[in-house]
Amino acid sequence: MRYSISRNEKDVPLVNWPVLQDQLAAADVDALVATTPQNVTYVSDFWGLSHWSRRSAQVFAVAFREPDRRVALVVALGNADLIPADTRLAPQRVETYGRFAVTASPDVPIELLEPQERRLLAAMSGGSGRTPIQALVDVLRAELPVRAAIALETGGLLAGDGERLRQELDGWRTVPAEPLLRRARAIKTPAEAGRLRAAAQLSVQAFAEAMMQVRAGDTERDLQRRMHTWFARHDAVPFLSSIQSGPRTALPNGQAGGRCLRPGDLVRFDGGCRRELYVSDIARIGVLGDPTARQQACYSAVVAGLEAAVEAARPGARCRDVFAAGVQAVRENGIPHYERSHCGHGIGIENYDLPQVTPDSDDVLQPGMVICLETPYYELGWGGVQAEDTFLVTSEGLERFTQMPTGLMTVETHSGSKGMR
Secondary structure, X not given: OEEEOEOOOOOOOOOOHHHHHHHHHHHOOOEEEEOOHHHHHHHHOOOOHHHHHOOOOOOEEEEEOOOOOOEEEEEEHHXXXXXXXXXXXXXXXXXXXXOOOOOOOOOOOHHHOOHHHHHHHHHXXXXXXXXXXXXXXXXXXXXXXXXXXXXXXXXXXXXXXXXXXXXXOOOOEEEEOHHHHHHHHHOOOHHHHHHHHHHHHHHHHHHHHHHHOOOOOOEHHHHHHHHHHHHHHOOOEEEEEEEEEHHHHHOOOOOOOOOEOOOOOEEEEEEEEEEOOEEOOEEEEEEEOOOOHHXXXXXXXXXXXHHHHHHHOOOOOEHHHHHHHHHHHHHHOOOOOOOOOOOEEEOOOOOOEEEEOOOOOOOEOOOOOEEEEEOOEEEOOOEEXXXXXXXXXXXXXXXXXXXXXXXXXXXXXXXXXXXXX
């Protein structure tokens, strides 16, 4: 089934269309096929619960190489109600596949159904028994010249589907789409940067609010539960958070457990939330009671490293130089044996975008990139401290979305009372 979608010019898509078009031109391809949930949503603005929750629910987005944004979508028949009807975010062409059953009440006239209900009913009446790959091939053959060239993302395809697609398009040239998408996603639109700014700031606030409520006898899971509740109250959902206390803070990706928080414990939070599809990744450290001299010294060292990385991070800077500046500063400020494999990464609809701040990175910072800079220190048997903030690269330098406190957050816990200083 094929049907048309109207568009409204006042809405803004997620995709950075000019940058994506530059990538398609550089690769000399006629179109790009996105298959993973994140990239389908990025290219088409279509979000489907089934697609994001299970790989077998295939959705494909095709972005064509042309100045005007034109996208086609291949989606299961049962998801036709999710296609917006009157928005610039909607694909111009939608092809459905598979079968789905839905019943319209005989007691309600069709004109009184909600718009989504009417769209779903219209799709059902057309029907479609094609497979996802057959529907995708139909789109490509209808929209592109014979023996065209396409950039194909294979990460969202089921086993064998990549080969089936190439057999159907025998004689067409295919190149990997993943590098093109990663480079396009590295440069954020103002709308993307706004979502990332909000998500980062929500994560900082969630940790502070949860720490303010710490009581004697609380566990790591209690702290996590408070953060998750705070996210939900602010229209966000938890995303890949790591929360530990005491010696467990040395576990880079440890998950909250049943350990009770004790006086003198470090508490480390790393991760964030997803809000309006975009994610955050920040780190914050607290201590229950007064910090020891070593806790404060190690924390001060990693903060110094973060600030040195920030100072080095300017448009045109090489990411390997930003890495070197951060590591060297941590060593010079109290942890001489400090080692790291990376000191930051881009962030967007996923938590790891380009650029990569590593010792051998060839990435160069450009305006529009949103980056997380971080300098964690993990010492098994003692604990871990971490400094991580989020920044937008601008033509003048960095816009800081979040601000690491220069001193450790200290929390006093009492039975039935709370406090922070």
